[in-house]
Amino acid sequence: MKRTLLVLAFSLLLASSFAAHSTEEWKSRTVYQVITDRFARTDGKVTTCTDLSAYCGGTFKGLEDNLDYIQSMGFDSIWISPVPENFGNDYHGYAALNWYKINPYFGTADEFKSMVSAMHKRDMWLMLDVVANHVAYIDMEFEKVSPFNKEEHYHTKCQINNWEDENEVEYCRLSNLPDLNQDNSFVRENLINWVKWVIKEFDVDGLRIDTVPEVKRQFWKEYTEAADCYAVGEIFNSNVDYLASYQGPLPAVLQYATFFTARDVFSNPETSMYELRTMFNEIQEKFPDPTVLGTFADNHDNARFLSFNSNLKRYQNYIVLNFFQEGIPIVYYGTEQEFNGGNDPECRETMWGHMDTQSKMYNFISQMVHARKNFKVWEAQQVExxxxxxxxxxxxxxxxxxxxxxxxxxxxxxxxxxxxxxxxxxxxxxxxxxxxxxxxxxxxxxxxxxxxxxxxxxxxxxxxx
The missing domain is CATH 2.60.40.1180 (Golgi alpha-mannosidase II)
Incomplete structure (x- = not known):
């Protein structure tokens, strides 16, 4: 009997150690976002990358070897790029060719697992970026994609021109990327089976979901329920009503309302701070649960704040507001070193050669992250x-x-x-x-x-x- 109980207890412990984490569990986490190709190389070289529109050499092993740099700031979660094999020089991960093959530029499946294991030993969680809207730039050569290799797996070719037309956004192509047809049973089942597989196979803790408005809400509900973990979706829009309409189908969305409003307020002194009051009141009124939204000041899709406003004090105000407001805070790599890249790909700089743990902003970010943890701010309401x-x-x-x-x-x-x-x-x-x-x-x-x-x-x- 004792042996049976011990075996059962061990089995439960083993199962829990490979379980993705719930939305509630993610509330206490602080996330450091990296572009896998841009953070650190396996060979440790700090050679300048001369073409930011192609692969620069960052890998899983490079990231694993530099976890100290991230953890010393207090971060306990890392958001990495999508991992399937991608098309051509698409280093970013958003142009998948083979869902079940790990991008060889990043490393092997075993190296991916080793990185995740090293993170978990430090109680650091992995947020994996995933795509279910489109595939690589193959136009009509669908046979190049696995497993979605037939024309019937895609919507009829058309381009998104009117972002106010929800039907067009859901059925047409973003930048001519072939648009998957989630109404097709093969596509739907394989996308859902893949996300369950990748979470279990690589011990993923949570998801960031790309291109959310381009897919019907009902699919996202099924997809995230199958994933059974915290998932935060990308909706590149500042309209609070529109953003809030996706919380329900998804556990959370990236807080673009705050991003745009606060960016304007802190870059333009003539803009009244009352704009923040208006924004926060609207967020409280319309979002089902603002406490789990993904908050951020910079990311890989937008010019960094310092690229158009060099006032570091304003930037620090902007960062702190986004970090301490209700939500799960995300800090983009390079923020702690005052990176100032402009529009994509300039905002996707290489991190190697810049990991200065004595820099002013590294210390600033560290103090901020540790204060959030020490005072458990996620347990308290935001009060003006x-x-x-x-x-x-x-x-x-x-x-x-x-x-x-x-x-x-x-x-x-x-x-x-x-x-x-x-x-x-x-x-x-x-x-x-x-x-x-x-x-x-x-x-x-x-x-x-x-x-x-x-x-x-x-x-x-x-x-x-």
């Missing part, structure tokens, strides 16, 4: 504490965030403070230990100096850590 044209302040539990899009000195008094703060309590800015404020008469006097972002936490908590 103060707003005027130049300042937006909000709290998450014991963490008080003060952001500004102005470089001048401003004095404000915040009277609506977190209930956890007590009279006479001292708060300290995580980015500057000399910057402290004291709760007096139920309020806090804040001095915003030269545009610096502030994140205050109880001083006693930082001492006890």
């Amino acid at each position: 504490r103060f707003v005027n044209d130049e300042i937006y302040a909000f709290s998450r539990g014991e963490v008080l965030v003060i952001t500004t899009n102005e470089d001048k000195k401003t004095e404000v008094t915040i009277t609506y403070i977190p209930e956890t703060y007590s009279e006479g309590e001292t708060l300290v800015n995580i980015f500057d230990e000399s910057d402290t404020v004291t709760v007096s008469n139920g309020s806090i006097d804040i001095s915003v100096n030269d545009g610096h972002v502030k994140v205050y936490v109880p001083q006693t908590a930082t001492v006890s850590e």
